[in-house]
Amino acid sequence: MGEVSAVVHQKLRVHLVDDDYLVRLGIEKLFEGSPLIDVESVSSTGNSAIEEALSLNPDVVLMETMIRDVDGIRAVREITNQAPQVKVAMLSSNLSFDVMREAYRAGAVSYLSKSAVSSDLGAAIRMIHHGETIFSTSPEVGRFPIPVMTQDASDHQVINSLPARDRSILSGLTAGRTNAQIALDLHVSEATVKLQITKIMAKLNVGGRVELAVFAVRAGFHSI
Incomplete structure (x- = not known):
């Protein structure tokens, strides 16, 4: 009799950082018994968060800003x-654009509202672990509250002045698509998309892919 193979899904190891006991308890209870996610450790202070993350090397850290x-x-x-291999996502009730920008610049890969603490949080954690950024207008993350940002007219004009190809790439970026997917959409090479994104960041004076998406959404640019 042949052997029966089975796909074994290894649990994602999550470190939770929040100084509110009830929040920590609620999220731990949310994933209690989950076959996919294990909240294996918690911290209530910044220093302990750093120590635990560096010693335990979790897959994802969920971090409160305050x-x-x-x-x-x-x-x-x-x-x-x-520990650049550790993916850190902010999970906060503070949806200030300035705080979000500082978090991204510090190295956070995503920024989630605490009002997203539901069964959807598990999907977000898995997406983050697989390299997705939860800040976009893509259908996969549309259920997560996106901060309301004041549109800057000058920023909007700058984006509208970009060539059509740049705006198409920016559209794909704000929709959460990868370079490979954008390249397929536009019938160009992935290297071309990567180079063009670098040029767009230089034109808009932003420091990274996530900040570029934030800039675009703040300026009122949405994926098409």
Whole structure:
């Protein structure tokens, strides 16, 4: 009799950082018994978050921005500088654009609202682990509250002045598509898309792919 093979899904190891006991308890309960996600450790302060993340090497860290001793932004920076393989996502009730921008610059790969703490949070964690950024207008993350940002007229004009090809690439970027997917959409090479994104970032004076998406959404540009 032949052997029966089975696909074994290894649980994603999550480190949760929040100084609110009820929030920590609620999220732990949410994933209690989950076959896919294990909240294996929790921290209530920034210093302990850094220590635990560096020693345990979790797959994903969920980090509140407002925590004791070392704030969440600084903790993100310390973790991503010393352990770049660890994906850090902010999970906060503070949806200020400036705070979001600082989090991205510090190394956070995503920014989630605490109102997204539901069964959808598990899907977000898995997407983040697989390299997705939860800040877009893509259908997969549309259920997550996207911060309302004041549209800047000058930013909007700058984006509208970009060549059509650049705007098409930006459209794909804000929709959460990968370079390979954008290249397929536009019938160009992935290298061309990567180079063009670098040029767009230089034109708009932004420091990274995520910040570029934030800039575009803030300016009122949406995927088409």
